[in-house]
Amino acid sequence: MKIIKWVKRIAMALLLIIILLLITGFIFEKISRSLAEKIKPDGQFAEVENHKMHYLKEGKGGPTVVFETAFDPAGHLQWYHIQKDLPKNYTTFSYDRSGILWSDRGTNQKTGEKMAEELHLLLEKANAPKPYILVGHSFGGMLTRFFVKKYPKDVAGVILVDSQYPADEKFLSPQMHKMVNQGLPGGFLKFANIFGAARLMFKNMFPATAEYKFQNSVMPALLYKSADATLEEQDHMKAIKAEAATVNSFGSVPLYVITAGDKTRYDSFIKDQKLKNEMLEAWDKMQKDLLNLSADSKQTIVPNSGHYINQDQPKVIEDAVNDMVKKITVK
Known part of the structure:
Protein backbone atom coordinates (compact mmCIF):
# COMPACT_ATOMS: atom_id res chain seq x y z
CA MET A 1 0.00 0.00 0.00
CA ILE A 39 10.28 44.40 -34.58
CA LYS A 40 10.52 46.76 -37.54
CA PRO A 41 10.19 45.01 -40.93
CA ASP A 42 13.26 45.28 -43.13
CA GLY A 43 11.28 45.68 -46.35
CA GLN A 44 8.05 47.13 -47.70
CA PHE A 45 4.41 46.06 -48.01
CA ALA A 46 1.89 45.88 -50.82
CA GLU A 47 -1.80 44.98 -50.82
CA VAL A 48 -2.40 41.69 -52.63
CA GLU A 49 -6.01 40.52 -52.89
CA ASN A 50 -7.10 42.09 -49.60
CA HIS A 51 -4.06 41.21 -47.52
CA LYS A 52 -0.62 42.74 -47.02
CA MET A 53 2.49 40.97 -48.28
CA HIS A 54 6.04 41.84 -47.28
CA TYR A 55 8.94 42.10 -49.73
CA LEU A 56 12.55 43.28 -49.84
CA LYS A 57 13.59 45.07 -53.01
CA GLU A 58 17.15 46.12 -53.80
CA GLY A 59 18.76 47.81 -56.80
CA LYS A 60 17.24 49.58 -59.79
CA GLY A 61 16.36 48.75 -63.36
CA GLY A 62 15.71 45.46 -65.10
CA PRO A 63 15.78 42.60 -65.10
CA THR A 64 14.37 41.67 -61.67
CA VAL A 65 15.86 38.63 -59.96
CA VAL A 66 13.03 37.06 -57.94
CA PHE A 67 13.96 34.76 -55.05
CA GLU A 68 11.53 32.00 -54.04
CA THR A 69 12.13 30.36 -50.67
CA ALA A 70 12.04 26.69 -49.76
CA PHE A 71 9.50 25.00 -47.47
CA ASP A 72 10.80 27.16 -44.68
CA PRO A 73 9.44 29.53 -41.97
CA ALA A 74 12.36 31.92 -42.56
CA GLY A 75 10.84 33.40 -45.71
CA HIS A 76 12.92 36.04 -47.47
CA LEU A 77 15.60 35.85 -44.77
CA GLN A 78 17.14 32.85 -46.54
CA TRP A 79 18.21 35.20 -49.35
CA TYR A 80 19.07 38.21 -47.20
CA HIS A 81 22.89 38.20 -47.54
CA ILE A 82 22.89 37.13 -51.17
CA GLN A 83 20.51 39.94 -52.02
CA LYS A 84 22.63 42.49 -50.14
CA ASP A 85 25.82 41.30 -51.88
CA LEU A 86 24.50 41.38 -55.45
CA PRO A 87 25.09 44.46 -57.65
CA LYS A 88 22.57 47.29 -57.58
CA ASN A 89 22.47 47.94 -61.34
CA TYR A 90 19.56 45.51 -61.62
CA THR A 91 16.70 44.74 -59.24
CA THR A 92 16.60 41.90 -56.74
CA PHE A 93 13.39 40.89 -55.00
CA SER A 94 12.65 38.51 -52.14
CA TYR A 95 9.40 38.15 -50.25
CA ASP A 96 7.46 36.26 -47.60
CA ARG A 97 4.74 33.97 -48.89
CA SER A 98 1.30 34.52 -47.36
CA GLY A 99 1.35 33.82 -43.63
CA ILE A 100 5.17 33.73 -43.40
CA LEU A 101 7.03 36.29 -41.25
CA TRP A 102 5.55 39.75 -41.97
CA SER A 103 3.08 38.73 -44.70
CA ASP A 104 -0.56 38.36 -43.71
CA ARG A 105 -2.11 34.96 -44.35
CA GLY A 106 -5.00 36.18 -46.49
CA THR A 107 -7.73 33.80 -47.67
CA ASN A 108 -6.31 32.24 -50.84
CA GLN A 109 -5.68 28.51 -50.85
CA LYS A 110 -2.11 27.26 -50.67
CA THR A 111 -2.00 25.95 -54.23
CA GLY A 112 0.91 26.36 -56.62
CA GLU A 113 -1.18 28.40 -59.03
CA LYS A 114 -2.49 30.76 -56.33
CA MET A 115 1.00 31.31 -54.90
CA ALA A 116 2.22 32.19 -58.41
CA GLU A 117 -0.67 34.63 -58.86
CA GLU A 118 0.08 36.31 -55.54
CA LEU A 119 3.77 36.66 -56.39
CA HIS A 120 3.03 38.09 -59.84
CA LEU A 121 0.61 40.66 -58.42
CA LEU A 122 3.09 41.54 -55.66
CA LEU A 123 5.83 42.14 -58.25
CA GLU A 124 3.53 44.44 -60.19
CA LYS A 125 2.45 46.33 -57.07
CA ALA A 126 6.12 46.75 -56.12
CA ASN A 127 6.95 48.09 -59.62
CA ALA A 128 9.59 45.42 -60.13
CA PRO A 129 10.88 45.80 -63.71
CA LYS A 130 10.28 42.98 -66.17
CA PRO A 131 11.54 40.53 -67.30
CA TYR A 132 11.99 38.27 -64.29
CA ILE A 133 14.73 35.79 -63.47
CA LEU A 134 13.31 33.26 -61.02
CA VAL A 135 15.62 31.76 -58.39
CA GLY A 136 13.99 28.94 -56.44
CA HIS A 137 15.45 26.81 -53.67
CA SER A 138 14.07 23.32 -52.91
CA PHE A 139 10.25 23.66 -52.65
CA GLY A 140 10.67 27.16 -54.08
CA GLY A 141 12.29 25.64 -57.16
CA MET A 142 9.21 23.50 -57.69
CA LEU A 143 6.97 26.57 -57.33
CA THR A 144 8.75 28.30 -60.23
CA ARG A 145 6.99 25.84 -62.56
CA PHE A 146 3.62 27.41 -61.83
CA PHE A 147 4.94 30.92 -62.44
CA VAL A 148 6.58 29.98 -65.76
CA LYS A 149 3.41 28.21 -66.92
CA LYS A 150 1.10 31.12 -66.06
CA TYR A 151 3.37 34.05 -67.03
CA PRO A 152 5.81 32.71 -69.67
CA LYS A 153 6.27 36.07 -71.42
CA ASP A 154 7.47 37.67 -68.16
CA VAL A 155 10.18 35.07 -67.43
CA ALA A 156 13.63 35.50 -68.98
CA GLY A 157 15.53 32.89 -66.96
CA VAL A 158 15.27 30.33 -64.16
CA ILE A 159 17.84 29.21 -61.60
CA LEU A 160 16.97 26.11 -59.58
CA VAL A 161 18.93 25.72 -56.34
CA ASP A 162 18.92 22.07 -55.23
CA SER A 163 15.30 22.07 -56.31
CA GLN A 164 12.68 19.54 -55.30
CA TYR A 165 11.65 17.14 -58.03
CA PRO A 166 7.84 16.77 -58.03
CA ALA A 167 7.62 13.22 -59.41
CA ASP A 168 10.23 11.79 -57.03
CA GLU A 169 8.42 8.45 -56.89
CA LYS A 170 9.99 7.70 -60.29
CA PHE A 171 13.45 7.50 -58.72
CA LEU A 172 12.80 6.37 -55.13
CA SER A 173 11.88 3.01 -53.67
CA PRO A 174 8.54 2.97 -51.77
CA GLN A 175 10.43 2.87 -48.45
CA MET A 176 12.59 5.87 -49.29
CA HIS A 177 9.71 7.79 -50.84
CA LYS A 178 7.70 7.39 -47.64
CA MET A 179 10.69 8.47 -45.54
CA VAL A 180 11.45 11.67 -47.45
CA ASN A 181 7.79 12.69 -47.78
CA GLN A 182 6.64 12.06 -44.22
CA GLY A 183 6.88 15.76 -43.37
CA LEU A 184 6.99 17.55 -40.03
CA PRO A 185 4.81 16.41 -37.08
CA GLY A 186 2.15 19.06 -37.57
CA GLY A 187 0.04 18.39 -34.49
CA PHE A 188 3.01 18.40 -32.15
CA LEU A 189 4.47 21.59 -33.65
CA LYS A 190 1.14 23.44 -33.38
CA PHE A 191 0.98 22.43 -29.71
CA ALA A 192 4.62 23.46 -29.18
CA ASN A 193 3.91 26.80 -30.86
CA ILE A 194 1.26 27.65 -28.26
CA PHE A 195 3.53 26.92 -25.29
CA GLY A 196 6.77 28.55 -26.46
CA ALA A 197 8.68 25.38 -27.32
CA ALA A 198 8.62 25.82 -31.11
CA ARG A 199 10.62 29.05 -31.09
CA LEU A 200 13.29 27.32 -28.98
CA MET A 201 13.39 24.30 -31.32
CA PHE A 202 13.94 26.46 -34.40
CA LYS A 203 16.19 29.15 -32.95
CA ASN A 204 19.32 27.84 -34.75
CA MET A 205 18.07 27.49 -38.33
CA PHE A 206 20.89 29.77 -39.46
CA PRO A 207 24.59 29.42 -38.56
CA ALA A 208 25.35 30.74 -35.08
CA THR A 209 27.69 33.46 -36.33
CA ALA A 210 27.66 37.25 -36.17
CA GLU A 211 26.88 37.35 -39.89
CA TYR A 212 23.49 35.74 -39.25
CA LYS A 213 22.57 37.66 -36.08
CA PHE A 214 19.68 39.43 -37.80
CA GLN A 215 18.14 36.24 -39.20
CA ASN A 216 18.61 34.35 -35.92
CA SER A 217 16.76 37.09 -34.04
CA VAL A 218 13.87 37.67 -36.45
CA MET A 219 12.97 34.14 -37.56
CA PRO A 220 12.34 32.61 -34.10
CA ALA A 221 10.58 35.78 -32.92
CA LEU A 222 8.05 35.59 -35.77
CA LEU A 223 7.80 31.80 -35.86
CA TYR A 224 4.40 31.91 -34.18
CA LYS A 225 3.10 33.49 -37.41
CA SER A 226 5.13 31.43 -39.85
CA ALA A 227 4.59 27.99 -38.32
CA ASP A 228 0.91 27.64 -39.18
CA ALA A 229 1.37 28.82 -42.78
CA THR A 230 4.37 26.52 -43.27
CA LEU A 231 2.43 23.53 -41.94
CA GLU A 232 -0.48 24.52 -44.19
CA GLU A 233 1.87 24.36 -47.17
CA GLN A 234 2.87 20.90 -45.99
CA ASP A 235 -0.79 19.86 -45.91
CA HIS A 236 -1.06 20.82 -49.59
CA MET A 237 2.35 19.43 -50.58
CA LYS A 238 1.07 16.23 -52.21
CA ALA A 239 -1.38 18.12 -54.43
CA ILE A 240 1.21 20.79 -55.28
CA LYS A 241 3.74 18.14 -56.31
CA ALA A 242 1.20 16.33 -58.48
CA GLU A 243 0.26 19.57 -60.23
CA ALA A 244 3.88 20.68 -60.62
CA ALA A 245 4.75 17.36 -62.27
CA THR A 246 2.42 18.25 -65.16
CA VAL A 247 4.54 21.33 -65.95
CA ASN A 248 7.42 19.67 -67.76
CA SER A 249 8.75 22.34 -70.12
CA PHE A 250 10.05 25.89 -69.87
CA GLY A 251 10.56 25.98 -73.63
CA SER A 252 13.83 27.72 -74.45
CA VAL A 253 13.96 29.86 -71.29
CA PRO A 254 17.58 29.70 -70.02
CA LEU A 255 17.83 27.35 -67.05
CA TYR A 256 20.64 26.83 -64.54
CA VAL A 257 20.45 23.85 -62.20
CA ILE A 258 22.64 24.22 -59.10
CA THR A 259 23.04 20.96 -57.19
CA ALA A 260 24.44 20.16 -53.73
CA GLY A 261 27.37 17.77 -53.99
CA ASP A 262 28.36 17.00 -50.39
CA LYS A 263 28.15 13.21 -50.11
CA THR A 264 27.72 13.40 -46.32
CA ARG A 265 24.68 15.69 -46.38
CA TYR A 266 22.21 12.93 -45.42
CA ASP A 267 24.32 11.42 -42.63
CA SER A 268 22.37 13.09 -39.82
CA PHE A 269 18.99 11.59 -40.67
CA ILE A 270 19.66 8.48 -42.81
CA LYS A 271 21.70 5.96 -40.86
CA ASP A 272 21.31 2.95 -43.14
CA GLN A 273 24.14 3.09 -45.70
CA LYS A 274 22.11 1.37 -48.41
CA LEU A 275 19.26 3.85 -48.07
CA LYS A 276 21.69 6.77 -47.95
CA ASN A 277 23.35 5.61 -51.18
CA GLU A 278 19.92 5.24 -52.77
CA MET A 279 19.01 8.80 -51.81
CA LEU A 280 22.28 10.24 -53.13
CA GLU A 281 21.94 8.42 -56.46
CA ALA A 282 18.26 9.27 -56.82
CA TRP A 283 18.84 12.97 -56.07
CA ASP A 284 21.60 13.11 -58.68
CA LYS A 285 19.26 11.57 -61.27
CA MET A 286 16.42 13.95 -60.38
CA GLN A 287 18.72 16.98 -60.63
CA LYS A 288 19.97 15.87 -64.05
CA ASP A 289 16.40 15.32 -65.22
CA LEU A 290 15.58 18.93 -64.30
CA LEU A 291 17.81 19.95 -67.21
CA ASN A 292 15.15 18.60 -69.57
CA LEU A 293 12.82 21.42 -68.54
CA SER A 294 14.59 23.74 -71.00
CA ALA A 295 16.29 23.49 -74.35
CA ASP A 296 18.91 25.88 -72.96
CA SER A 297 20.11 24.42 -69.65
CA LYS A 298 23.27 23.68 -67.71
CA GLN A 299 24.14 22.19 -64.33
CA THR A 300 26.60 23.23 -61.63
CA ILE A 301 27.44 20.73 -58.88
CA VAL A 302 28.70 22.31 -55.64
CA PRO A 303 31.03 19.72 -54.03
CA ASN A 304 31.26 21.12 -50.49
CA SER A 305 27.64 22.10 -50.00
CA GLY A 306 24.59 20.55 -48.43
CA HIS A 307 20.99 21.33 -49.35
CA TYR A 308 21.16 24.95 -48.14
CA ILE A 309 23.62 26.16 -50.76
CA ASN A 310 22.50 29.74 -50.02
CA GLN A 311 24.20 29.36 -46.63
CA ASP A 312 27.04 26.94 -47.45
CA GLN A 313 28.24 28.42 -50.76
CA PRO A 314 26.32 31.67 -51.45
CA LYS A 315 28.88 32.90 -53.95
CA VAL A 316 27.95 30.07 -56.32
CA ILE A 317 24.40 31.41 -56.45
CA GLU A 318 25.60 35.01 -56.76
CA ASP A 319 27.84 34.06 -59.70
CA ALA A 320 24.97 32.19 -61.36
CA VAL A 321 22.65 35.18 -60.96
CA ASN A 322 25.19 37.60 -62.42
CA ASP A 323 25.88 35.22 -65.30
CA MET A 324 22.17 34.84 -66.04
CA VAL A 325 21.64 38.62 -65.96
CA LYS A 326 24.50 39.04 -68.42
CA LYS A 327 23.16 36.22 -70.61
CA ILE A 328 19.71 37.72 -71.03
CA THR A 329 20.75 41.38 -71.31
CA VAL A 330 23.45 40.82 -73.95
CA LYS A 331 20.90 39.42 -76.41
Whole structure:
Protein backbone atom coordinates (compact mmCIF):
# COMPACT_ATOMS: atom_id res chain seq x y z
CA MET A 1 0.00 0.00 0.00
CA LYS A 2 2.85 2.38 0.82
CA ILE A 3 4.35 1.81 -2.66
CA ILE A 4 1.02 2.67 -4.30
CA LYS A 5 0.77 5.85 -2.23
CA TRP A 6 4.31 6.88 -3.23
CA VAL A 7 3.59 6.16 -6.91
CA LYS A 8 0.47 8.34 -6.71
CA ARG A 9 2.42 11.14 -5.02
CA ILE A 10 5.17 10.99 -7.62
CA ALA A 11 2.61 10.95 -10.44
CA MET A 12 0.82 13.95 -8.92
CA ALA A 13 4.10 15.82 -8.49
CA LEU A 14 5.05 15.14 -12.13
CA LEU A 15 1.62 16.30 -13.27
CA LEU A 16 1.99 19.54 -11.31
CA ILE A 17 5.47 20.11 -12.78
CA ILE A 18 4.10 19.60 -16.31
CA ILE A 19 1.22 21.99 -15.65
CA LEU A 20 3.63 24.61 -14.26
CA LEU A 21 5.91 24.21 -17.28
CA LEU A 22 2.97 24.62 -19.66
CA ILE A 23 1.76 27.72 -17.84
CA THR A 24 5.28 29.17 -17.84
CA GLY A 25 5.68 28.35 -21.53
CA PHE A 26 2.31 29.89 -22.37
CA ILE A 27 3.20 33.13 -20.55
CA PHE A 28 6.66 33.15 -22.15
CA GLU A 29 5.07 32.75 -25.59
CA LYS A 30 2.59 35.58 -24.97
CA ILE A 31 5.36 37.95 -23.89
CA SER A 32 7.57 36.89 -26.83
CA ARG A 33 4.76 37.54 -29.30
CA SER A 34 4.16 40.98 -27.84
CA LEU A 35 7.85 41.83 -28.21
CA ALA A 36 7.91 40.41 -31.75
CA GLU A 37 5.19 42.81 -32.83
CA LYS A 38 7.62 45.68 -32.14
CA ILE A 39 10.28 44.40 -34.58
CA LYS A 40 10.52 46.76 -37.54
CA PRO A 41 10.19 45.01 -40.93
CA ASP A 42 13.26 45.28 -43.13
CA GLY A 43 11.28 45.68 -46.35
CA GLN A 44 8.05 47.13 -47.70
CA PHE A 45 4.41 46.06 -48.01
CA ALA A 46 1.89 45.88 -50.82
CA GLU A 47 -1.80 44.98 -50.82
CA VAL A 48 -2.40 41.69 -52.63
CA GLU A 49 -6.01 40.52 -52.89
CA ASN A 50 -7.10 42.09 -49.60
CA HIS A 51 -4.06 41.21 -47.52
CA LYS A 52 -0.62 42.74 -47.02
CA MET A 53 2.49 40.97 -48.28
CA HIS A 54 6.04 41.84 -47.28
CA TYR A 55 8.94 42.10 -49.73
CA LEU A 56 12.55 43.28 -49.84
CA LYS A 57 13.59 45.07 -53.01
CA GLU A 58 17.15 46.12 -53.80
CA GLY A 59 18.76 47.81 -56.80
CA LYS A 60 17.24 49.58 -59.79
CA GLY A 61 16.36 48.75 -63.36
CA GLY A 62 15.71 45.46 -65.10
CA PRO A 63 15.78 42.60 -65.10
CA THR A 64 14.37 41.67 -61.67
CA VAL A 65 15.86 38.63 -59.96
CA VAL A 66 13.03 37.06 -57.94
CA PHE A 67 13.96 34.76 -55.05
CA GLU A 68 11.53 32.00 -54.04
CA THR A 69 12.13 30.36 -50.67
CA ALA A 70 12.04 26.69 -49.76
CA PHE A 71 9.50 25.00 -47.47
CA ASP A 72 10.80 27.16 -44.68
CA PRO A 73 9.44 29.53 -41.97
CA ALA A 74 12.36 31.92 -42.56
CA GLY A 75 10.84 33.40 -45.71
CA HIS A 76 12.92 36.04 -47.47
CA LEU A 77 15.60 35.85 -44.77
CA GLN A 78 17.14 32.85 -46.54
CA TRP A 79 18.21 35.20 -49.35
CA TYR A 80 19.07 38.21 -47.20
CA HIS A 81 22.89 38.20 -47.54
CA ILE A 82 22.89 37.13 -51.17
CA GLN A 83 20.51 39.94 -52.02
CA LYS A 84 22.63 42.49 -50.14
CA ASP A 85 25.82 41.30 -51.88
CA LEU A 86 24.50 41.38 -55.45
CA PRO A 87 25.09 44.46 -57.65
CA LYS A 88 22.57 47.29 -57.58
CA ASN A 89 22.47 47.94 -61.34
CA TYR A 90 19.56 45.51 -61.62
CA THR A 91 16.70 44.74 -59.24
CA THR A 92 16.60 41.90 -56.74
CA PHE A 93 13.39 40.89 -55.00
CA SER A 94 12.65 38.51 -52.14
CA TYR A 95 9.40 38.15 -50.25
CA ASP A 96 7.46 36.26 -47.60
CA ARG A 97 4.74 33.97 -48.89
CA SER A 98 1.30 34.52 -47.36
CA GLY A 99 1.35 33.82 -43.63
CA ILE A 100 5.17 33.73 -43.40
CA LEU A 101 7.03 36.29 -41.25
CA TRP A 102 5.55 39.75 -41.97
CA SER A 103 3.08 38.73 -44.70
CA ASP A 104 -0.56 38.36 -43.71
CA ARG A 105 -2.11 34.96 -44.35
CA GLY A 106 -5.00 36.18 -46.49
CA THR A 107 -7.73 33.80 -47.67
CA ASN A 108 -6.31 32.24 -50.84
CA GLN A 109 -5.68 28.51 -50.85
CA LYS A 110 -2.11 27.26 -50.67
CA THR A 111 -2.00 25.95 -54.23
CA GLY A 112 0.91 26.36 -56.62
CA GLU A 113 -1.18 28.40 -59.03
CA LYS A 114 -2.49 30.76 -56.33
CA MET A 115 1.00 31.31 -54.90
CA ALA A 116 2.22 32.19 -58.41
CA GLU A 117 -0.67 34.63 -58.86
CA GLU A 118 0.08 36.31 -55.54
CA LEU A 119 3.77 36.66 -56.39
CA HIS A 120 3.03 38.09 -59.84
CA LEU A 121 0.61 40.66 -58.42
CA LEU A 122 3.09 41.54 -55.66
CA LEU A 123 5.83 42.14 -58.25
CA GLU A 124 3.53 44.44 -60.19
CA LYS A 125 2.45 46.33 -57.07
CA ALA A 126 6.12 46.75 -56.12
CA ASN A 127 6.95 48.09 -59.62
CA ALA A 128 9.59 45.42 -60.13
CA PRO A 129 10.88 45.80 -63.71
CA LYS A 130 10.28 42.98 -66.17
CA PRO A 131 11.54 40.53 -67.30
CA TYR A 132 11.99 38.27 -64.29
CA ILE A 133 14.73 35.79 -63.47
CA LEU A 134 13.31 33.26 -61.02
CA VAL A 135 15.62 31.76 -58.39
CA GLY A 136 13.99 28.94 -56.44
CA HIS A 137 15.45 26.81 -53.67
CA SER A 138 14.07 23.32 -52.91
CA PHE A 139 10.25 23.66 -52.65
CA GLY A 140 10.67 27.16 -54.08
CA GLY A 141 12.29 25.64 -57.16
CA MET A 142 9.21 23.50 -57.69
CA LEU A 143 6.97 26.57 -57.33
CA THR A 144 8.75 28.30 -60.23
CA ARG A 145 6.99 25.84 -62.56
CA PHE A 146 3.62 27.41 -61.83
CA PHE A 147 4.94 30.92 -62.44
CA VAL A 148 6.58 29.98 -65.76
CA LYS A 149 3.41 28.21 -66.92
CA LYS A 150 1.10 31.12 -66.06
CA TYR A 151 3.37 34.05 -67.03
CA PRO A 152 5.81 32.71 -69.67
CA LYS A 153 6.27 36.07 -71.42
CA ASP A 154 7.47 37.67 -68.16
CA VAL A 155 10.18 35.07 -67.43
CA ALA A 156 13.63 35.50 -68.98
CA GLY A 157 15.53 32.89 -66.96
CA VAL A 158 15.27 30.33 -64.16
CA ILE A 159 17.84 29.21 -61.60
CA LEU A 160 16.97 26.11 -59.58
CA VAL A 161 18.93 25.72 -56.34
CA ASP A 162 18.92 22.07 -55.23
CA SER A 163 15.30 22.07 -56.31
CA GLN A 164 12.68 19.54 -55.30
CA TYR A 165 11.65 17.14 -58.03
CA PRO A 166 7.84 16.77 -58.03
CA ALA A 167 7.62 13.22 -59.41
CA ASP A 168 10.23 11.79 -57.03
CA GLU A 169 8.42 8.45 -56.89
CA LYS A 170 9.99 7.70 -60.29
CA PHE A 171 13.45 7.50 -58.72
CA LEU A 172 12.80 6.37 -55.13
CA SER A 173 11.88 3.01 -53.67
CA PRO A 174 8.54 2.97 -51.77
CA GLN A 175 10.43 2.87 -48.45
CA MET A 176 12.59 5.87 -49.29
CA HIS A 177 9.71 7.79 -50.84
CA LYS A 178 7.70 7.39 -47.64
CA MET A 179 10.69 8.47 -45.54
CA VAL A 180 11.45 11.67 -47.45
CA ASN A 181 7.79 12.69 -47.78
CA GLN A 182 6.64 12.06 -44.22
CA GLY A 183 6.88 15.76 -43.37
CA LEU A 184 6.99 17.55 -40.03
CA PRO A 185 4.81 16.41 -37.08
CA GLY A 186 2.15 19.06 -37.57
CA GLY A 187 0.04 18.39 -34.49
CA PHE A 188 3.01 18.40 -32.15
CA LEU A 189 4.47 21.59 -33.65
CA LYS A 190 1.14 23.44 -33.38
CA PHE A 191 0.98 22.43 -29.71
CA ALA A 192 4.62 23.46 -29.18
CA ASN A 193 3.91 26.80 -30.86
CA ILE A 194 1.26 27.65 -28.26
CA PHE A 195 3.53 26.92 -25.29
CA GLY A 196 6.77 28.55 -26.46
CA ALA A 197 8.68 25.38 -27.32
CA ALA A 198 8.62 25.82 -31.11
CA ARG A 199 10.62 29.05 -31.09
CA LEU A 200 13.29 27.32 -28.98
CA MET A 201 13.39 24.30 -31.32
CA PHE A 202 13.94 26.46 -34.40
CA LYS A 203 16.19 29.15 -32.95
CA ASN A 204 19.32 27.84 -34.75
CA MET A 205 18.07 27.49 -38.33
CA PHE A 206 20.89 29.77 -39.46
CA PRO A 207 24.59 29.42 -38.56
CA ALA A 208 25.35 30.74 -35.08
CA THR A 209 27.69 33.46 -36.33
CA ALA A 210 27.66 37.25 -36.17
CA GLU A 211 26.88 37.35 -39.89
CA TYR A 212 23.49 35.74 -39.25
CA LYS A 213 22.57 37.66 -36.08
CA PHE A 214 19.68 39.43 -37.80
CA GLN A 215 18.14 36.24 -39.20
CA ASN A 216 18.61 34.35 -35.92
CA SER A 217 16.76 37.09 -34.04
CA VAL A 218 13.87 37.67 -36.45
CA MET A 219 12.97 34.14 -37.56
CA PRO A 220 12.34 32.61 -34.10
CA ALA A 221 10.58 35.78 -32.92
CA LEU A 222 8.05 35.59 -35.77
CA LEU A 223 7.80 31.80 -35.86
CA TYR A 224 4.40 31.91 -34.18
CA LYS A 225 3.10 33.49 -37.41
CA SER A 226 5.13 31.43 -39.85
CA ALA A 227 4.59 27.99 -38.32
CA ASP A 228 0.91 27.64 -39.18
CA ALA A 229 1.37 28.82 -42.78
CA THR A 230 4.37 26.52 -43.27
CA LEU A 231 2.43 23.53 -41.94
CA GLU A 232 -0.48 24.52 -44.19
CA GLU A 233 1.87 24.36 -47.17
CA GLN A 234 2.87 20.90 -45.99
CA ASP A 235 -0.79 19.86 -45.91
CA HIS A 236 -1.06 20.82 -49.59
CA MET A 237 2.35 19.43 -50.58
CA LYS A 238 1.07 16.23 -52.21
CA ALA A 239 -1.38 18.12 -54.43
CA ILE A 240 1.21 20.79 -55.28
CA LYS A 241 3.74 18.14 -56.31
CA ALA A 242 1.20 16.33 -58.48
CA GLU A 243 0.26 19.57 -60.23
CA ALA A 244 3.88 20.68 -60.62
CA ALA A 245 4.75 17.36 -62.27
CA THR A 246 2.42 18.25 -65.16
CA VAL A 247 4.54 21.33 -65.95
CA ASN A 248 7.42 19.67 -67.76
CA SER A 249 8.75 22.34 -70.12
CA PHE A 250 10.05 25.89 -69.87
CA GLY A 251 10.56 25.98 -73.63
CA SER A 252 13.83 27.72 -74.45
CA VAL A 253 13.96 29.86 -71.29
CA PRO A 254 17.58 29.70 -70.02
CA LEU A 255 17.83 27.35 -67.05
CA TYR A 256 20.64 26.83 -64.54
CA VAL A 257 20.45 23.85 -62.20
CA ILE A 258 22.64 24.22 -59.10
CA THR A 259 23.04 20.96 -57.19
CA ALA A 260 24.44 20.16 -53.73
CA GLY A 261 27.37 17.77 -53.99
CA ASP A 262 28.36 17.00 -50.39
CA LYS A 263 28.15 13.21 -50.11
CA THR A 264 27.72 13.40 -46.32
CA ARG A 265 24.68 15.69 -46.38
CA TYR A 266 22.21 12.93 -45.42
CA ASP A 267 24.32 11.42 -42.63
CA SER A 268 22.37 13.09 -39.82
CA PHE A 269 18.99 11.59 -40.67
CA ILE A 270 19.66 8.48 -42.81
CA LYS A 271 21.70 5.96 -40.86
CA ASP A 272 21.31 2.95 -43.14
CA GLN A 273 24.14 3.09 -45.70
CA LYS A 274 22.11 1.37 -48.41
CA LEU A 275 19.26 3.85 -48.07
CA LYS A 276 21.69 6.77 -47.95
CA ASN A 277 23.35 5.61 -51.18
CA GLU A 278 19.92 5.24 -52.77
CA MET A 279 19.01 8.80 -51.81
CA LEU A 280 22.28 10.24 -53.13
CA GLU A 281 21.94 8.42 -56.46
CA ALA A 282 18.26 9.27 -56.82
CA TRP A 283 18.84 12.97 -56.07
CA ASP A 284 21.60 13.11 -58.68
CA LYS A 285 19.26 11.57 -61.27
CA MET A 286 16.42 13.95 -60.38
CA GLN A 287 18.72 16.98 -60.63
CA LYS A 288 19.97 15.87 -64.05
CA ASP A 289 16.40 15.32 -65.22
CA LEU A 290 15.58 18.93 -64.30
CA LEU A 291 17.81 19.95 -67.21
CA ASN A 292 15.15 18.60 -69.57
CA LEU A 293 12.82 21.42 -68.54
CA SER A 294 14.59 23.74 -71.00
CA ALA A 295 16.29 23.49 -74.35
CA ASP A 296 18.91 25.88 -72.96
CA SER A 297 20.11 24.42 -69.65
CA LYS A 298 23.27 23.68 -67.71
CA GLN A 299 24.14 22.19 -64.33
CA THR A 300 26.60 23.23 -61.63
CA ILE A 301 27.44 20.73 -58.88
CA VAL A 302 28.70 22.31 -55.64
CA PRO A 303 31.03 19.72 -54.03
CA ASN A 304 31.26 21.12 -50.49
CA SER A 305 27.64 22.10 -50.00
CA GLY A 306 24.59 20.55 -48.43
CA HIS A 307 20.99 21.33 -49.35
CA TYR A 308 21.16 24.95 -48.14
CA ILE A 309 23.62 26.16 -50.76
CA ASN A 310 22.50 29.74 -50.02
CA GLN A 311 24.20 29.36 -46.63
CA ASP A 312 27.04 26.94 -47.45
CA GLN A 313 28.24 28.42 -50.76
CA PRO A 314 26.32 31.67 -51.45
CA LYS A 315 28.88 32.90 -53.95
CA VAL A 316 27.95 30.07 -56.32
CA ILE A 317 24.40 31.41 -56.45
CA GLU A 318 25.60 35.01 -56.76
CA ASP A 319 27.84 34.06 -59.70
CA ALA A 320 24.97 32.19 -61.36
CA VAL A 321 22.65 35.18 -60.96
CA ASN A 322 25.19 37.60 -62.42
CA ASP A 323 25.88 35.22 -65.30
CA MET A 324 22.17 34.84 -66.04
CA VAL A 325 21.64 38.62 -65.96
CA LYS A 326 24.50 39.04 -68.42
CA LYS A 327 23.16 36.22 -70.61
CA ILE A 328 19.71 37.72 -71.03
CA THR A 329 20.75 41.38 -71.31
CA VAL A 330 23.45 40.82 -73.95
CA LYS A 331 20.90 39.42 -76.41
